[in-house]
Amino acid sequence: PGPSSAAPFAEQDAAPRPLGRIVPVPASVTPGGAPYALTAATRIRVDKGSREARAVGGYLAGILRPSTGLPLPVVDDSAGRGGILLRLRAGESALGEEGYRLESGPGGVTLTAHRPAGLFRGVQTLRQQLPAAVERDTVQPGPWTVAGGTVTDTPRFAHRGAMLDVSRHFFTVDQVKRYIDQLALYKINTLHLHLSDDQGWRIAVDSWPRLAAHGGSTQVGGGPGGFYTKDDYREIVRHAASRYQEVVPEIDMPGHTNAALASYAALNCDGIAPPLYTGTSVGFSSLCVAKPETYDFVDDVIREIAALTPGRYLHIGGDEAHSTSHADYVAFMDRVQPIVAKYGKTVIGWHQLTGATPAPGALAQYWGLDRSSAAEKAQVARAARNGTGLILSPADRVYLDMKYTQDTPLGLSWAGYVEVRRSYDWDPGAYLPDVPESAVRGVEAPLWTETISQSAHIDRMAFPRLPGVAELGWSPAATHDWETYRVRLAEQGPRMTALGIDYHRSPQVPWPAE
Numbered sequence: 001p002g003p004s005s006a007a008p009f010a011e012q013d014a015a016p017r018p019l020g021r022i023v024p025v026p027a028s029v030t031p032g033g034a035p036y037a038l039t040a041a042t043r044i045r046v047d048k049g050s051r052e053a054r055a056v057g058g059y060l061a062g063i064l065r066p067s068t069g070l071p072l073p074v075v076d077d078s079a080g081r082g083g084i085l086l087r088l089r090a091g092e093s094a095l096g097e098e099g100y101r102l103e104s105g106p107g108g109v110t111l112t113a114h115r116p117a118g119l120f121r122g123v124q125t126l127r128q129q130l131p132a133a134v135e136r137d138t139v140q141p142g143p144w145t146v147a148g149g150t151v152t153d154t155p156r157f158a159h160r161g162a163m164l165d166v167s168r169h170f171f172t173v174d175q176v177k178r179y180i181d182q183l184a185l186y187k188i189n190t191l192h193l194h195l196s197d198d199q200g201w202r203i204a205v206d207s208w209p210r211l212a213a214h215g216g217s218t219q220v221g222g223g224p225g226g227f228y229t230k231d232d233y234r235e236i237v238r239h240a241a242s243r244y245q246e247v248v249p250e251i252d253m254p255g256h257t258n259a260a261l262a263s264y265a266a267l268n269c270d271g272i273a274p275p276l277y278t279g280t281s282v283g284f285s286s287l288c289v290a291k292p293e294t295y296d297f298v299d300d301v302i303r304e305i306a307a308l309t310p311g312r313y314l315h316i317g318g319d320e321a322h323s324t325s326h327a328d329y330v331a332f333m334d335r336v337q338p339i340v341a342k343y344g345k346t347v348i349g350w351h352q353l354t355g356a357t358p359a360p361g362a363l364a365q366y367w368g369l370d371r372s373s374a375a376e377k378a379q380v381a382r383a384a385r386n387g388t389g390l391i392l393s394p395a396d397r398v399y400l401d402m403k404y405t406q407d408t409p410l411g412l413s414w415a416g417y418v419e420v421r422r423s424y425d426w427d428p429g430a431y432l433p434d435v436p437e438s439a440v441r442g443v444e445a446p447l448w449t450e451t452i453s454q455s456a457h458i459d460r461m462a463f464p465r466l467p468g469v470a471e472l473g474w475s476p477a478a479t480h481d482w483e484t485y486r487v488r489l490a491e492q493g494p495r496m497t498a499l500g501i502d503y504h505r506s507p508q509v510p511w512p513a514e
Contacts, residue, residue, distance in 0.1 A: 016147040019104070022128035023488050024187055024471035025479045026153040033148030034106045038130075040070055043083040048076040052116035053086050055242070060084070060123050064130075069139040084126070085110045086119050098189065098244075099154030102126060104146045117244040121187050125151060128185070128495070135498035157428065159391055159442030160473030161190035161248070162466060164458075167197035167259070168280070168449040169219050170226035175455050177239045182462070182501065184243040186470035191240050192248040192315060192444060195228075195305075198258035198277045198285055202227045203249070207300040208264065215259035215276075220450055222278040233308055241310070248348060249305050252317025253298065254324050254332050258285040266293045280450045283322030289332045299339050306343035314340050319350035319367070330356045337362065348391070351376075354383035363441060365391040366432065367399070369415055377432055384432075384439035392428045393444045398469050400447040400461045404504060410451050410461055420489070420506040424468035425482050445469040456502055463496055463503035464489055486510065 020029030044061055046053040057074040065072055078087050085108060095101065095114040100122030103110045111122040129147060133140040162183050164176065171179075180191060195202045201215030204227060216227035228236070237247045257267075258277045265273040269288040277285075287294050306314060316336055321329050333349075333356035340347045340359070347353075347362040354364050366380055384390050395402070395415035402418040403411040423445075429437035445466055452458060467489060472480075486509050493511045496503045505511055 016145040017129050017131070017491070019129065019147040019149040020151055021488055021491065022125060023467045023485075023492055024474035025485070025488065026125065026151045027476050027479075028152040029149065030151075031147060031149035033104075035145040035147050036104050036106060036109050037146075038064070038068060038070060038072075038142075038144035041082075042070060042072055043077070044072055044074045045077045045080060045083050045085045046074060047078045047087050050088055053088055053119060056116060056119045056123060057086050059120070059242070060086070060126070063127060064134060064144075066137045067134045067140045068142060068144050070144075082108045084108065086123075087112050088116065088119065089114065096154050097158075098187075099152075100125070101153070102151040104129075104150075105148050109146055117189070120184075120244045121153070121155075124185055124187055125153065132491075132494035132498050135495055155187070155474045156476055157440065157442035157473045159190055159444065160188050160470055161192050161391065161442065161444030162188050162462070163192035163194060163250075163393075163444055163446035165194040165197070165447060165449040165452075166202050167194055167200045167219075169223070169453040170200060170202060170216070171449075171455075172226070173228065173232050173235055175458075176236050178455055179458060179462075180236075180240050180243050180245060182499070183245065183466070183470075185495075185499075186467045187474050188466075188470055189245055190248060190444065191236075191245050192250060192446070193236070194250045194252065194446075194448075196251050196259060197256045198282070199279075200225050200227075201259040201263065203233055203305065204229050205301050205304050206230075207304065208297060210263040211260055211301075213263075215263040218276050218278050220278055220280060221453075223453070230308060237308070237310065246311040246313075247309060248311060248313045248315050249309055250315035250317055250348075251301055251305065252319070253336070254287040254289060254329065255283060255285055255319070255321035256317060257287050260287070260297070261285055264297070267291070267297060283320045286321060286323040286328075287332070289324065289328040295335055295339070298336055302339050302345075303343050306340075306345050309345070312346050313348050313363070314343075314345040315348040315365075316340065316353075317350060318353045318356075321352065326355070333357070351380050351390075354380050354388065358383055358388045360387070363389045363391055365393055365444065367393045367395050367446070369394060369396045371396075374433075378434070381432055381434040384435045388439075389441040390432070390435065390439055391441055391444050392431055393446055394426075394431065396422070397426055398423055398443065398445045398465070400445050400465055401449070401452060404506060408504075410457055412448075412450060418465070420464055420468065420508050421482055421486075423465040424472065424485060426472070427477060427480065428472055429477060443469055443473045459501045460504050463501050464492065464506060464509065467492060
C-alpha cells in the first residue's frame with residue numbers, strides 16, 4: 001500500500017516505487033527489506049577487464065548523472081562493497097541472452113547477467129525503479145531510492161521489435177537514434193527499418209547509384225525525401241548495437257518498388273521508367289519477374305546491404321504484390337530467397353511469403369487482422385507447422401499508425417481504431433488458430449509513415465501503445481492483466497514527459513497530473 005492521501009506531497013515523493021511496478025512487468029519479483037539510496041559516495045562498479053560491462057556502466061552513469069548531480073564514477077571493482085554493481089557471470093546460464101537478476105538493499109544494488117544484453121535490460125529496470133525525474137537532463141531534488149528486494153527476469157519471446165517506415169517520409173539519423181533510445185527503455189531488441197517503397201529509396205547502393213539519388217529524392221506529399229549514405233546506415237547500426245538492438249533492413253519486393261522502377265528503366269518489363277510517386281496508394285508496382293536484369297539488381301542490393309548489416313536477418317517484404325501474378329510471385333521468391341542465403345542472411349518476409357515456399361529458417365511477419373479470412377490464417381498456420389517462425393504484427397492490434405479513435409489527427413484507420421487497451425489485450429502465444437506458441441518468435445509494432453513526418457508524430461502514435469507491445473513480448477503470459485497494466489502504464493506518463501515524449505493521453509489510462 002502507498003502512503004495515505006493525507007501524507008505531505010514531499011513525503012509521498014520520497015517513497016520508493018514498489019519493486020517491479022514497471023513496464024514490461026518482470027517475470028519474478030520478491031520485494032522486501034529497506035531501499036537503497038544513491039548518494040555522493042555511490043560508485044558504479046563493474047567486472048575488471050569487461051569492456052561490455054564497462055560500456056553498460058557508462059550508459060547508466062550517462063542517464064543518472066544529469067538529473068541526480070552525483071559524480072557516479074564507473075570503476076573496475078567487482079570485489080568491493082556498496083554502490084551499484086554490474087556483473088557478468090558465466091555460471092548464470094539460466095538467465096539466457098537477455099535475462100538479469102536485480103538485488104537491492106541498503107548496502108547497494110547488484111545487477112547480475114549471463115550476457116551483456118542482460119545487464120543492459122537490467123539497467124532499464126533499475127532506471128524505472130527510480131523516480132521519473134531521473135530522466136531529466138537538469139539537476140532534480142531527489143531523493144533517489146530503489147526499493148529493496150529481488151527481481152529475476154527473462155523474456156517470454158526472443159523477438160521484440162519496432163518497425164519504422166523511413167520510405168513514406170524520410171527520418172534523419174538523429175531522429176532514428178532518438179527512437180532507438182526510446183525503444184531501449186522498454187527492452188525492445190529489434191529495429192526493423194523499411195528502407196524502400198513506392199515513395200522513396202532510402203539507402204545508398206554503390207552499384208545502382210540512381211536508387212538513392214533519384215529514387216530517394218522525394219516522399220509522400222512531394223517533400224525533399226532523403227537517403228542514408230553507407231556511413232549513415234553504419235551509424236544507425238552502431239547506435240542500435242550500443243542499445244543491444246539488432247537492425248533488420250527491409251527492401252520490399254517485388255511490389256512497393258516504384259522508387260526503384262523510376263530510377264532504372266531496365267527494371268520495367270516495357271523498359272520505360274515511370275515517374276516518381278508521392279501518393280499513398282499501394283499494390284500498383286512490380287519488378288519485372290521475367291527479366292534477368294531484375295536478379296542482377298536484387299543480387300547487388302542484397303550483397304551491399306548484407307555487407308553493412310551485422311545482424312542475422314534481411315527482410316524482403318513481399319506484401320501487397322497485387323500487380324504480380326501468383327505464378328510470378330512464387331517464381332520470384334524462389335529466385336530471391338537463395339540470394340539472401342548466399343550473402344549469409346536469413347529471410348524475413350511479410351506473411352504473404354507463406355503463399356510461396358519460405359526458405360528453411362525463414363520468418364514470416366503476420367500483419368493480418370482479427371477478421372482476416374480463415375484461409376489466410378490457415379496458410380500461415382501451415383507454414384508455421386512446417387517450420388517457418390512467425391513474428392506477430394496484427395494490424396488491428398499493433399500497427400502504431402492506426403488512429404486511436406476517429407478524432408485522432410494523425411494516422412490511418414483501414415484496420416480500424418486501435419486504442420491502448422486493444423493494442424495490449426491479446427496473447428501472441430494463442431493469437432493464430434492452429435499455430436503452436438513454439439512457432440511464435442515474438443511481436444513487432446510497425447509504424448508506417450504516410451501521415452507521420454516528424455519525431456513529435458512518432459511520439460504521439462508510438463506512445464503509449466508501444467510499451468504494451470513490449471510487455472506482450474517480454475512478460476510471462478500469467479502476468480497479463482489490463483487493470484494492473486493500465487496503472488503501471490499511467491506511472492510511465494511522468495517518465496515519458498521527462499524524456500520529452502509528447503505521448504497520447506488516452507482516456508483509458510488513469511494518468512497522474514503532471
